[in-house]
Amino acid sequence: MENEQASARWRNPLKGWQPAREVDEVPTDPWRNPVHAPGRYTVKLFAIGRLRFFHKFRAHGKRLWHRTRYWPTRRRVLDVRGGYNPKTLAAEKTIRDKRPLYWLTAFACLLALPLAVPDSAANTLYTAAAIFGIYGAINLCWMLIIGTAGVSSLATYSVVGAAAYGSAYCSIHFGMPWWALPFIGVPIGLVFGLIIALPATRLDGFYYALLTLGLNELCRTYVLQSKVFGSATGGLYGAQSYIPDSLSADGQLLLGYYASLVLLVMALALYRTINGRRLGRILRMAPEQKEAFAEACGIDYRRARIQVFLLSSMALGFIGGFYAAHFRGASPSLFSIDTVALGLAMLMIGGMQRAEGAVLGTFIVVGLHHGLVGLGPLRLILIGVIMLAVVLFLRGGLFGIKPQFRAWRDKKKSENRSTRSVKGGEMLPEEATETFDKDEIYRRRFDKQQRDFLKTLVTAQVIEEHRRQPLGQHSEALERLLMYFRRHPQQDKYAIEVLEPFKAYRIVALSGHRGVAPHDVEEKIYASTDDAYHGVFMRRVQDLLES
Amino acid sequence: MAQIKLFGYTDKITVKAGDELVFHVSADGTDTAEAQLVRLIHGDQHPDGPGFIEKEIACEVNGPWQVAKQFTQVGSFLTAEDPQGALRLDGSFTLFAFIHPTVPAWGTRQALLGRWDIQRNEGYCLGITQAGFLEFWQGDGKDIDYLKAELPLVANQWYFVAVSFDARNSQATLRQVGVGNRYNSRLGKVAPVEYDSHVRETLRFRARNQDDTPFLIAGARDWHELRGHFVGQTYCGKIDRPGVYQRVLSRDELDAIATGAVPTDDGRVCYWDTTLGYTEHGIGDTVIDIGPHGLHAQGYNRPNRAQTGWNWQGRNDCFRLAPHEYGGVDFHADAVLDCHWQETRRWRIPADLKSGVYALRLRAGPGIGLAEEYIVFFVRAATPRARIAMLMPTASYLAYANEHLSFDAQIVQAMTGQPPILAAVEMEMYKNKEFGLSTYDKYLDGQGVNLSSYRRPVLNMRPKARMSSMGITWQFPADLSIIGWLEAKGYDYEVLTDEDLHRDGAAALAPYKVVLTGTHPEYHSERMLDGLEDYVADGGRLIYTGGNGFYWVVAFRDDEPWCMEVRKLDSGMCAWRARPGEHYLATTGEKGGLWRMRGRPPQKLTGVGFISEGFEHCAPYRRMPDSYHRRADWIMRGVEGEVLGDFGLAHRGAAGIELDRYDLALGTPPHALIVASSGGHTDNYILVTEELLYAYQGLTGTQDHRIRADMVYFTAPNDGAVFATGSIAFGQALPVNNFDNNVSTVLANVVETFAKDGPLPGAAWISREKQFR
CATH class of the missing domain: 3.40.50.880 (Class I glutamine amidotransferase (GATase) domain)
Known part of the structure; x- marks a missing residue:
C-alpha cells in the first residue's frame, strides 16, 4: 500500500506543449471512484405532515368580496389574509387576528350572565361582576400608564380614590346629581395626574414606583384621619347614585352590573383609541432602555408619555366619579396597599401591554377574591400562588402563553432536528417538506455525497500541488476539489480584495446579496495573487474538512 | 470628513477638434478637484510590463474644478405630460392595465399607474404592496386609504388589473383577473392556481389631487431635501395597454377589455395603446395615447419595448409580424441609462490636439483610489x-x-x-x-x-x-x-x-x-x-x-x-x-x-x-x-x-x-x-x-x-x-x-x-x- 501510494503520479496532459513552465508530473494519491450510491439515512424516518388546526376559508375567486370597515376608520371588521396554501395551491383566507371574535364572545357571555345565575348566588355574583367591571376599567387605564406610556406608577388607585372622594363630597354637600359625578371626577383626576406626572419627568422606574406608593399611603392616612372625609364613619357615604332605591334588590344588582359593563366597554374604547393610534405607536417605538434611539429618530417620547398619563388620569377620575355614584360614596380601602397589590396581580396575571390581559387578570382576581369569599384568607394565598406561578413560568402573563408555547415548541423542534440531522446536512423529511424549492433538497443530498468524497482527496500532496501552481492544469484530485469550491453559492464565497495592485491582497467573503459589499475574513496580507489564491484554497479546504 | 469619491462621465465618447465636450462630475466629501488632461499610453500595471503610462497635456481645463454631489434617477418608468390636468381625477374613475410582475413581493412598494406623491401622501395610485398584493391607495395629504386584493400576485404571470372609484358613494372596487394562456406566463393551465380577486370597500375620503403631481406609469413622485423631486416606488415587470376612465366601468365592460376588446370612448380619458408605433425599424420611447387628450407617455431610462404582451399566442416571434401581441412594456427598478447629472464643465477640443486616447484626470484629497477618477474619451x-x-x-x-x-x-x-x-x-x-x-x-x-x-x-x-x-x-x-x-x-x-x-x-x-x-x-x-x-x-x-x-x-x-x-x-x-x-x-x-x-x-x-x-x-x-x-x-x-x-x-x-x-x-x-x-x-x-x-x-x-x-x-x-x-x-x-x-x-x-x-x-x-x- 505504501509503495502504491508513493508510485501514484499524475502526468500533465499539457506536457510537451510548454516545456519550460508547467508542472509535468506530480505525486498524487491512488484514484478513487467518485460515483457512490448514496448511503441510507442513519436516523429513523417518520411519516410527517401536520394537518392544520385552524379553519381556512376559501377565497372568493370570481365573486365580489364586499368588505366592511369600522366606521369611520379604515380598519376592516376582521383582519383577513388571503394567500395560497403552499401544499395544495388552494386560494384561501385566514383570519389573522381573531381577538375581535373572542371579545364578542366574551361580551355575549357577560350579557347573558343573568340567565345562568342561580338565585342563591345572585347577590355575590352580581356584586363581584360589578366590581369586575369597575376594576377592569381602572386596570385598563393603569395598563395605558404602565404598558403603553411605560411609567411605573402605583398611584392609580389613589387617583380613582381622590376622584371618588371629591365627587362624593360634592354630591353630599352640594347636592350634585349622580350623572354629574363622573364629570366632576375628570378635573380631579387631571389635577391629581398633573401632580403625579411632575416627578415622573425626573425619576426613573423603581424610585418613581416608591414615590407613588408613598403618595397612595399618604392619601389613605389622610382620609382615615380627616373628619371631612368621614374618618368617623370609615368612608364618605351618602352620595347620589344612578341606581334608584325604588328598584327591587335584584333590579338594583342587575342595573349596577350592566352599568359597570358599559364602563368597561368605554375603558376598552379608550385603550384602543390611545394604544392603537398615533400616541401608542410613538410609544411603542420608545420602550424602556431604548429611549435614546427613539429620540434620535425624532420621536418626542416624553411628551407622548405625559399625554397618555394625563389622558389616563382623566379617565381614572371619571371612573372615580362613577365609583362614587355606584357605591354611593367612597371608602379608604381604595387607597389601601392591598388594593394596589391586588391590582398589580391583575395586570401581571393577564399579561402586560394588552387590553385582554388587564381584563382577564381582573376577572380572575376579582372572581377569586369576591366570588369565593367563603374560602376566607385562603383565597388571597391562592391569588399569590397564581401570581407567583405567572411571574416564575410565564414571560407575558396568561396571554403570553401562546407565543411562549410556540417559541418553546420551535426550540424543541430545532433541538430534535439537530439530534436527528444526518451528518453532512442532507435534509430529513420534516425539513424537506417545508422547503419551497424542492431542487434544493436534492442539491443538499448531492452536495453531501460530493463533500464526503472530496474530503478523501485532501492530502498534503494536493495542497503542495496547489501551492506550486494555483492556476492552470491540475491533477484530477485537485481539479475536482477546485471545481467544487468554485461552484459554491455566492453567499460567504471567498474572494480577494486588492489593497495595492501586485503588492498586497486580502481575503474577503462575498455577501450574496445585491448591493451589499463583501465582508472581511482575516487580516492577513498576501504579497502576490498566487499567495492569495492559495490562501483562499486553504480556507476552502479547511471549511470542507470541518463541514 | 466623509471619504472623498469622484466619479464622472462625458456626454460624448468620441470627439474631434472643434467639438464641444461636456463633463459631468459627482463628488463626495469635497467641493473642489484638481483636473488634468492626460493622454493615455498604457494601462496595465502588471509588473512584467511597462506599467501605467500617461502624458500630461497642457490645456485650458487643467486646474481646480468646482464639483458637487450629484444624484441619479434609478429605474425605468413612463411619464404622461398632462398640462390640462385631465388626469386630475376628482370624480369617479377607473384605472386598468395588463401587468406581468416579475418580483411582486421584493419588500418594496411598486407603483403601477397613478398620480401619487409619496412625500405628501397625495393623489391616487394602483400598485403592488411590499408583500406582493395588488392595492389601490389614495391620499388627502394627511391620511392614506387602501384597498387591497384578496390574493397575492404570482410572479411572471399575466393579469388584468383594474380599480374603479365611485365618487357618489366613495366605493372602490379592485379587480385582478388572471389572463395567462398556454404561452405568455410562467405557469400553465395544469397548475391549480386561482388568480382572480374582486374586492370592494367604501373608502373614507377622496384623493386630493395637486396640480403639479405627474401621472406616472411604473413609478411615483418622491422628494428629498438635497435632491428635490425624483421618482420612487419603481416597478419590475411588464405593463400592457393601461387606461384611465372618468367613470366607473362595469364588471362586464372590464371583462370585455380583459378578453381583448378595445375600450370604448365613453368616458375615456386615456388609453395608452402600447402596441402602436411599431415600424419595420423598431420603436421609440413614446407610448401613444389614443384618448381624447393625446397624453402620450414618455419613457425614462428606456422602458423596454418589443416585449411580448398579455395576448401573445406563441406563434409570432416578432413585433413585425403581430404588433398587437407586443404591447408589453418592460420596466426595471434598477435600470440606469443616463445619469442626467448637471454639467460640471464644458470644453472645446483644440485644433492642435493630436488624435489619441485621452482622459480627464480628477484628483482630490489623497488623490488615489476613489479620490482619483479618469474620465476617458477618444x-x-x-x-x-x-x-x-x-x-x-x-x-x-x-x-x-x-x-x-x-x-x-x-x-x-x-x-x-x-x-x-x-x-x-x-x-x-x-x-x-x-x-x-x-x-x-x-x-x-x-x-x-x-x-x-x-x-x-x-x-x-x-x-x-x-x-x-x-x-x-x-x-x-x-x-x-x-x-x-x-x-x-x-x-x-x-x-x-x-x-x-x-x-x-x-x-x-x-x-x-x-x-x-x-x-x-x-x-x-x-x-x-x-x-x-x-x-x-x-x-x-x-x-x-x-x-x-x-x-x-x-x-x-x-x-x-x-x-x-x-x-x-x-x-x-x-x-x-x-x-x-x-x-x-x-x-x-x-x-x-x-x-x-x-x-x-x-x-x-x-x-x-x-x-x-x-x-x-x-x-x-x-x-x-x-x-x-x-x-x-x-x-x-x-x-x-x-x-x-x-x-x-x-x-x-x-x-x-x-x-x-x-x-x-x-x-x-x-x-x-x-x-x-x-x-x-x-x-x-x-x-x-x-x-x-x-x-x-x-x-x-x-x-x-x-x-x-x-x-x-x-x-x-x-x-x-x-x-x-x-x-x-x-x-x-x-x-x-x-x-x-x-x-x-x-x-x-x-x-x-x-x-x-x-x-x-x-x-x-x-x-x-x-x-x-
Missing part, C-alpha cells in the same frame, strides 16, 4: 493624416460597462477558474445602484440587461482597471496595451471608435491604410460590420488584434449613440437569455443574438471565429507550416524559433482568454493561411455552446483539437488584406520586455507591410513578385 482626427488607425471597440466597452459578474454570477468562478480579485472601486460600484448594470448582468428581477450606455461613470473603462473575475485587464485597459505598442514603435496612428464606424460606415475607415481592432471587439451593429467588410473589400487592410470579435448583434439609435441594445438568445456564450418571443431589437427591428446565427459568422470577415474560452492560463503560439510559404513568410521576419508569445501580461501567454479558430465551413476564405496556432490549453477552456449540437465528454482544452487560436492571414480584393490573431491575450503580450518580443515583431511586420502602398508581397503569386522581394 479624440479622432478632424482630417485623417496617418496611415494607421486604431479602432477602439467602444460598443464592446458598453457591453461590459460596470459588469457585476464577480458579485452576482455564481458560475463565474467556475468559468474563470479562480477567485475574483476585487478593487475598492468595484465594491463602491456594487454598493450603489446609480452606476447601473452591464449586459452581462441581470436586473434584480432576474431579467437580462439588454441596454447599456456611457452617460454614466463606466468604472471599468478606466486605465489601471482590471477584470476582477479573471485577474487581468479587459477591454479598454487591455486595448491600451496596443496603444502603448503603437506609441513604443513610434508609428504615426490615429484613433477612432465604434461609434464613428457606426455613424460613417466604411467612410470612417477609408482614409487609413491599416486598421487595428481592440483585443475583444465582440459587439457590432450591422452598419459597423458592413463598414468593416466594405473597407476590406475596397482594399483596406484589417488587423484583428483580438479574440471573440464580431459576435453579438447590437443596435444604436441615430440620435442616441450613447445607448446600445443587445439581446442574447438561443445559442452563444451568454450571461442571460431573452424570453421567448423577445428576440428582435426594439431599436432597429432586426433579430438579435449572434451574427453567426444570422449568416455572418466572424470567419467571413476575419477568417477566424470564436471557439473557446478559459481564463486562468494562456499558452504560446507555434508557427504553422503555412508561415514558411513565401506568400506569408514576411510575417515571421526576424522571429527566431517556432514558439511565439510564451509570455504576456495575461496569464503569461499570447494565446488565451478567448480563442478564435479558422473554419472553412463558417466562411473562412479558402485561400487563407494559418501562419501560427496555439496549443496546450487547459481543461478550463471549453468549446463554445454555439459549436455544440450534443454535449459530450472531452470538449475541453486538453482533448479537443479545435480549441486553439489561429493566426490567420489572407488577401482581399483591391489589395486588401486581413490578419487575425485569434486571441484576446495577444494584445497583452505586446508590452512584455518593453515591447521588444517576437509577438511584437510579428505585429510590426504586418503593420509595416500593410501600411505600404501597392500590392502585398506574394499577393498575386506570380513570378514578377520576386523583383520586389
